[in-house]
Amino acid sequence: MTVSAGGVPLRERQRQERERLILRAAEELFIERGYQGASMDDIAARVGIAKGTVYLHFASKEDLAVALIEQGVRRFAQALDTILASDRTPRAKLEAIFERAYCAMDEGISQTFSTIFRSPEIIERMRERHDDMFAVWREPMRRLSEALDEGKAAGEFDPEIPTPIMLHLFMGLLAPHRWERPMEGAMPPAELARYVSRFFFKGIAPGGHAPPPTVAEPSQP
Amino acid sequence: MTVSAGGVPLRERQRQERERLILRAAEELFIERGYQGASMDDIAARVGIAKGTVYLHFASKEDLAVALIEQGVRRFAQALDTILASDRTPRAKLEAIFERAYCAMDEGISQTFSTIFRSPEIIERMRERHDDMFAVWREPMRRLSEALDEGKAAGEFDPEIPTPIMLHLFMGLLAPHRWERPMEGAMPPAELARYVSRFFFKGIAPGGHAPPPTVAEPSQP
Amino acid sequence: MTVSAGGVPLRERQRQERERLILRAAEELFIERGYQGASMDDIAARVGIAKGTVYLHFASKEDLAVALIEQGVRRFAQALDTILASDRTPRAKLEAIFERAYCAMDEGISQTFSTIFRSPEIIERMRERHDDMFAVWREPMRRLSEALDEGKAAGEFDPEIPTPIMLHLFMGLLAPHRWERPMEGAMPPAELARYVSRFFFKGIAPGGHAPPPTVAEPSQP
Amino acid sequence: MTVSAGGVPLRERQRQERERLILRAAEELFIERGYQGASMDDIAARVGIAKGTVYLHFASKEDLAVALIEQGVRRFAQALDTILASDRTPRAKLEAIFERAYCAMDEGISQTFSTIFRSPEIIERMRERHDDMFAVWREPMRRLSEALDEGKAAGEFDPEIPTPIMLHLFMGLLAPHRWERPMEGAMPPAELARYVSRFFFKGIAPGGHAPPPTVAEPSQP
DNA sequence: TATGAATGAGTTTTCATTCAT
DNA sequence: GATGAATGAAAACTCATTCAT
Numbered sequence: 001m002t003v004s005a006g007g008v009p010l011r012e013r014q015r016q017e018r019e020r021l022i023l024r025a026a027e028e029l030f031i032e033r034g035y036q037g038a039s040m041d042d043i044a045a046r047v048g049i050a051k052g053t054v055y056l057h058f059a060s061k062e063d064l065a066v067a068l069i070e071q072g073v074r075r076f077a078q079a080l081d082t083i084l085a086s087d088r089t090p091r092a093k094l095e096a097i098f099e100r101a102y103c104a105m106d107e108g109i110s111q112t113f114s115t116i117f118r119s120p121e122i123i124e125r126m127r128e129r130h131d132d133m134f135a136v137w138r139e140p141m142r143r144l145s146e147a148l149d150e151g152k153a154a155g156e157f158d159p160e161i162p163t164p165i166m167l168h169l170f171m172g173l174l175a176p177h178r179w180e181r182p183m184e185g186a187m188p189p190a191e192l193a194r195y196v197s198r199f200f201f202k203g204i205a206p207g208g209h210a211p212p213p214t215v216a217e218p219s220q221p
Numbered sequence: 222m223t224v225s226a227g228g229v230p231l232r233e234r235q236r237q238e239r240e241r242l243i244l245r246a247a248e249e250l251f252i253e254r255g256y257q258g259a260s261m262d263d264i265a266a267r268v269g270i271a272k273g274t275v276y277l278h279f280a281s282k283e284d285l286a287v288a289l290i291e292q293g294v295r296r297f298a299q300a301l302d303t304i305l306a307s308d309r310t311p312r313a314k315l316e317a318i319f320e321r322a323y324c325a326m327d328e329g330i331s332q333t334f335s336t337i338f339r340s341p342e343i344i345e346r347m348r349e350r351h352d353d354m355f356a357v358w359r360e361p362m363r364r365l366s367e368a369l370d371e372g373k374a375a376g377e378f379d380p381e382i383p384t385p386i387m388l389h390l391f392m393g394l395l396a397p398h399r400w401e402r403p404m405e406g407a408m409p410p411a412e413l414a415r416y417v418s419r420f421f422f423k424g425i426a427p428g429g430h431a432p433p434p435t436v437a438e439p440s441q442p
Numbered sequence: 443m444t445v446s447a448g449g450v451p452l453r454e455r456q457r458q459e460r461e462r463l464i465l466r467a468a469e470e471l472f473i474e475r476g477y478q479g480a481s482m483d484d485i486a487a488r489v490g491i492a493k494g495t496v497y498l499h500f501a502s503k504e505d506l507a508v509a510l511i512e513q514g515v516r517r518f519a520q521a522l523d524t525i526l527a528s529d530r531t532p533r534a535k536l537e538a539i540f541e542r543a544y545c546a547m548d549e550g551i552s553q554t555f556s557t558i559f560r561s562p563e564i565i566e567r568m569r570e571r572h573d574d575m576f577a578v579w580r581e582p583m584r585r586l587s588e589a590l591d592e593g594k595a596a597g598e599f600d601p602e603i604p605t606p607i608m609l610h611l612f613m614g615l616l617a618p619h620r621w622e623r624p625m626e627g628a629m630p631p632a633e634l635a636r637y638v639s640r641f642f643f644k645g646i647a648p649g650g651h652a653p654p655p656t657v658a659e660p661s662q663p
Numbered sequence: 664m665t666v667s668a669g670g671v672p673l674r675e676r677q678r679q680e681r682e683r684l685i686l687r688a689a690e691e692l693f694i695e696r697g698y699q700g701a702s703m704d705d706i707a708a709r710v711g712i713a714k715g716t717v718y719l720h721f722a723s724k725e726d727l728a729v730a731l732i733e734q735g736v737r738r739f740a741q742a743l744d745t746i747l748a749s750d751r752t753p754r755a756k757l758e759a760i761f762e763r764a765y766c767a768m769d770e771g772i773s774q775t776f777s778t779i780f781r782s783p784e785i786i787e788r789m790r791e792r793h794d795d796m797f798a799v800w801r802e803p804m805r806r807l808s809e810a811l812d813e814g815k816a817a818g819e820f821d822p823e824i825p826t827p828i829m830l831h832l833f834m835g836l837l838a839p840h841r842w843e844r845p846m847e848g849a850m851p852p853a854e855l856a857r858y859v860s861r862f863f864f865k866g867i868a869p870g871g872h873a874p875p876p877t878v879a880e881p882s883q884p
Numbered sequence: 885t886a887t888g889a890a891t892g893a894g895t896t897t898t899c900a901t902t903c904a905t
Numbered sequence: 906g907a908t909g910a911a912t913g914a915a916a917a918c919t920c921a922t923t924c925a926t
Contacts, residue, residue: 034255034257035255035258036256161416161420162416165413165416165417165420168417172394173390173394192389199382199386199390202423202424202426203423203424204420204423205423
């Protein structure tokens with residue numbers, strides 16, 4: 001049989017390569033035109049193959065979107081893993097994530113990330129049929145929460161802010177906002193990332209304010 | 222002539238009422254399914270009228286979306302006006318905006334807000350034809366920047382963080398994240414808003430950290 | 443009761459006037475855009491009345507077209523009558539008809555005439571439901587045939603050409619061809635009419651050629 | 664590869680065959696109901712294929728109409744070529760054209776011909792976008808004019824009738840008149856053609872009448 | 885009587901999916 | 906396997922007709 005390095009048959013490697021190309025084209029087009037706006041024709045054309053061939057790899061457009069999201073989540077999780085597993089302080093880890101998110105914006109991680117969470121139609125369709133997808137998504141979230149808890153334990157982060165809230169704050173700052181492009185253009189992403197992460201850590205630093213919020217006005221000195 | 226309170230003819234009032242109903246239905250459906258995902262049939266059906274009737278009010282689906290966005294921006298600007306024009310400190314104003322955004326999430330302000338900035342296809346179409354729309358949008362942003370500058374001048378906010386960055390941070394925290402719904406469900410929005418605003422103001426408080434970021438690692442003690 | 447000259451009530455006269463306006467607008471638009479291309483909205487708008495009002499005069503778009511055609515045919519028949527009843531030779535009568543057709547092209551007779559015979563959709567619809575219309579149309583044709591027969595009897599026209607053929611030839615030369623506009627523009631209609639009618643009468647003049655056509659080549663000297 | 668006579672792949676031949684079928688169905692329906700009156704549904708149904716399939720061959724209804732017209736003009740021009748290039752007298756050539764026009768009426772040449780010049784909406788749309796179409800049309804007209812000029816030079820046709828006028832007369836007699844169908848039914852087309860051409864040539868024969876028309880009554884002996 | 889908002893069937897066009905080659 | 910023609914179910918939009926005011 002025709003094999004190659006790693007014992008993987010040529011055919012299978014070609015297959016995987018094509019699948020990657022399809023996923024990349026789909027990702028680009030979903031980002032450019034949205035889920036509904038990108039047609040299977042467009043995707044096939046961008047890859048340079050026949051439309052029917054796409055169906056040899058993905059049973060439906062929806063499956064393609066799901067695969068794309070799974071890939072995005074997996075990549076994101078992997079990037080988190082690499083960073084979170086490193087030998088740094090929780091703060092340094094989160095800073096690295098910020099930097100990565102802002103700087104790698106143009107490759108794929110953050111892009112797919114955008115596609116995932118900005119397209120309500122995909123989200124709804126996912127919810128309808130693929131709840132397991134959200135399980136996958138919860139995993140990196142769990143890891144992030146762990147890092148936040150570590151930081152609290154180490155006295156770096158304010159223990160009075162519930163971890164889910166911290167996570168919300170972190171994620172809110174993580175995703176780039178399409179509508180602010182002009183501003184972003186005026187500043188190198190790395191610098192923006194530094195501003196954002198400094199702001200974040202100052203905001204969640206321990207001490208310096210009143211006990212947990214109550215119904216009363218919470219912002220008194 | 223058949224008139225009524227305010228001297229507005231019945232026909233005209235009915236017309237406006239129906240237009241409101243169409244806009245509301247469209248808003249809901251755009252949020253639920255996205256711009257492409259929501260069909261004119263769906264919208265008409267939700268209002269309980271014939272499809273053709275929608276076209277008596279809006280010349281095209283795109284026009285409907287534009288009207289919706291304009292309404293959203295106008296409402297948002299108005300809400301900002303009311304708050305920013307009040308007799309409060311910059312911080313208190315921004316806190317009020319946070320609260321409003323998180324609590325009013327279910328009426329329309331924040332919802333339309335979401336629709337606007339999460340749908341790439343709408344954004345693109347807007348850019349193509351309705352650049353003026355973005356002018357309208359820039360106005361509230363300008364006012365927000367003013368409030369931030371006031372806060373800096375008053376010594377409340379860190380003058381070393383550029384105002385555009387502050388604005389980016391503020392907006393990033395303002396919009397609710399659809400994908401975190403589950404978490405939000407676990408906490409009353411008002412409380413979430415308090416956490417978020419406390420975090421924000423602590424993060425932008427003056428002093429307490431190193432000078433402006435450089436290319437060197439910025440997060441060392 | 444409010445009456446007026448002729449004892450016709452004011453209301454009725456207004457009604458007829460409006461009907462005339464509707465017919466004129468419909469005629470213009472049918473000519474400009476064809477039967478299907480002109481909408482009832484367009485017609486009402488051109489008259490300056492509400493769409494519903496058109497339906498107070500004509501039960502349907504088709505009825506409007508029928509009325510228009512009937513009016514056109516009636517006018518054409520009337521014009522023929524006036525000319526054919528005059529005290530002229532058959533040839534002079536037909537010449538007058540040519541002149542009228544080419545010169546009056548811009549008012550209404552010939553225009554409606556065009557609309558009638560150039561729009562297959564109207565014709566089909568007419569045939570489907572209003573065969574009586576064709577009865578009306580046959581009347582002027584009969585009169586024309588009479589004039590041709592008179593000419594034959596008077597020795598002016600070739601008796602060997604069957605009258606229906608002559609009629610066919612006459613009508614074929616009568617209607618202006620929309621696609622030749624450019625050429626027509628280069629010559630005053632009256633002159634064109636003279637050329638056409640001279641050609642016609644020379645072509646149907648008696649004598650000078652072989653007996654009735656046979657299957658053999660008919661153009662031998 | 665699967666080929667066949669002429670080396671043309673099967674796929675391509677099937678494709679062309681289907682295209683021919685679509686064009687034929689469209690032609691029939693445009694003639695029957697006019698451009699607007701014939702729907703894409705109708706056309707697809709008559710061919711016996713799905714509506715979407717029509718769009719694989721023609722990008723829009725308008726493109727279909729354009730293709731139809733181009734085909735008609737091309738066929739007409741080709742038929743003229745064949746006849747005009749033959750070794751006959753100008754008169755014999757024009758006679759052949761008459762015969763062809765009247766007898767081939769049911770195949771397509773003359774039919775499409777009708778469709779072209781009787782539908783105002785198609786004409787307008789053509790003018791808007793496809794002026795080149797009219798260039799194609801002008802070519803056969805030029806050739807016809809040449810034949811007429813030859814006839815004049817040979818002393819067969821009256822040199823005092825301007826060629827454009829002769830062309831106008833010829834074309835007016837060439838196109839069959841839909842509204843006269845009943846009459847046409849009563850006589851074999853070949854015979855009708857002979858009558859028409861005899862009439863035509865007698866009408867344009869040289870000599871036998873007064874000089875060029877003036878403003879004065881032109882029909883005096 | 886005149887209006888014009890409302891209707892809903894119909895039109896053109898698109899596109900995910902299938903399947904014969 | 907790969908192809909791309911074929912399908913048919915929508916989708917956006919139009920318009921003749923009706924009817925409450």
